[in-house]
Amino acid sequence: MNIIWHESPFIDSIFHVPVEMYQIEQDFFFRGSPSVHEHIILNQNCAIITFHLNNQVYEFDGSVVCGKFTHPPSIKIVLKNRDKKLTVIRLNAYGIFKHKNIPISSMVNNITPGSKISIDLSDDMEIDHSLRWVEKMVNNDKDQKAYQITRDIIQYIDTNFPYLPSRMTKAVAKEFGLSESTVLRYFKKYIGMSLSTYIVTLRRKKMVESVCNNTYDSMRIRENGYYDQSHFLNDFKRLYGVPLKQYFNEMQTMKDKAPDFIRFMYQNELEKAV
Numbered sequence: 001m002n003i004i005w006h007e008s009p010f011i012d013s014i015f016h017v018p019v020e021m022y023q024i025e026q027d028f029f030f031r032g033s034p035s036v037h038e039h040i041i042l043n044q045n046c047a048i049i050t051f052h053l054n055n056q057v058y059e060f061d062g063s064v065v066c067g068k069f070t071h072p073p074s075i076k077i078v079l080k081n082r083d084k085k086l087t088v089i090r091l092n093a094y095g096i097f098k099h100k101n102i103p104i105s106s107m108v109n110n111i112t113p114g115s116k117i118s119i120d121l122s123d124d125m126e127i128d129h130s131l132r133w134v135e136k137m138v139n140n141d142k143d144q145k146a147y148q149i150t151r152d153i154i155q156y157i158d159t160n161f162p163y164l165p166s167r168m169t170k171a172v173a174k175e176f177g178l179s180e181s182t183v184l185r186y187f188k189k190y191i192g193m194s195l196s197t198y199i200v201t202l203r204r205k206k207m208v209e210s211v212c213n214n215t216y217d218s219m220r221i222r223e224n225g226y227y228d229q230s231h232f233l234n235d236f237k238r239l240y241g242v243p244l245k246q247y248f249n250e251m252q253t254m255k256d257k258a259p260d261f262i263r264f265m266y267q268n269e270l271e272k273a274v
Contacts, residue, residue: 002261003015010134010138010139011089012092013090014131015088016085017087019079019085023079024081025078025080027076028261029074029075030254030265031075031240031247032265033205033209034204035205036068036093036191036201037093038095039067039089040088040089040091041060041066041089042087043065043086044062044084044085045061045084046081048077049077050075050077051075051111052076053110053111054071054109066107068192070193070197071239072239089130089131092154104189105192108192146189146190153176153187154191161202162223169183204239207232212251212266
């Protein structure tokens with residue numbers, strides 16, 4: 001098991017890619033999941049990582065890479081050095097990962113190269129150093145009341161998602177004693193997207209997780225706000241550009257190649273691992 005549950009209000013989990021287990025220059029190609037999380041990839045020059053997103057191509061050959069995707073990117077990973085490390089850090093949706101002097105909205109559906117931040121990836125630097133750096137950065141806003149409220153709202157939505165009404169902004173505002181405009185402003189500032197975009201992304205993410213976990217059925221479809229199977233299938237093809245069956249077959253292939261990695265990328269709930 002290479003997935004690590006990190007005890008932090010900001011960091012959801014960490015995945016150390018076991019480079020030594022794979023053939024060098026073996027390609028891993030997969031369609032990412034729409035996500036409300038932010039991801040940080042620490043690449044010690046052990047892989048070439050290529051993202052295809054919004055008709056743009058981003059290729060990285062050894063640096064820190066950051067991003068947050070409401071639309072799923074196509075990702076290709078080519079491992080090239082077994083002696084180096086590849087680590088993926090997934091932050092909680094309310095971790096609010098931010099670069100200095102870069103608005104968080106610029107990270108949504110975009111890839112930010114690591115030259116903007118100062119994580120040391122030298123060979124003798126342990127992963128704990130990077131985690132401390134991340135936590136120090138996101139801790140900068142922890143005492144701001146608006147920041148704390150936004151985190152509480154995210155937790156409330158995630159916990160009560162199947163039971164919330166379609167007019168979710170109004171319900172959330174009432175629950176927290178805020179105006180609807182205030183809720184929307186907090187989301188834009190701290191999450192980098194509107195509340196409605198967050199809800200749609202979360203709904204899609206939960207559905208993709210159900211496909212990954214083989215729990216996809218009519219009940220799960222309705223729980224996540226779709227009218228019926230056709231409604232979901234049409235939304236899925238519009239989002240991914242391929243039918244669900246083709247996507248499922250591709251996912252099964254990746255499960256055979258790298259089961260832990262796929263579990264990390266597509267599942268929201270991970271058991272604690274040491």
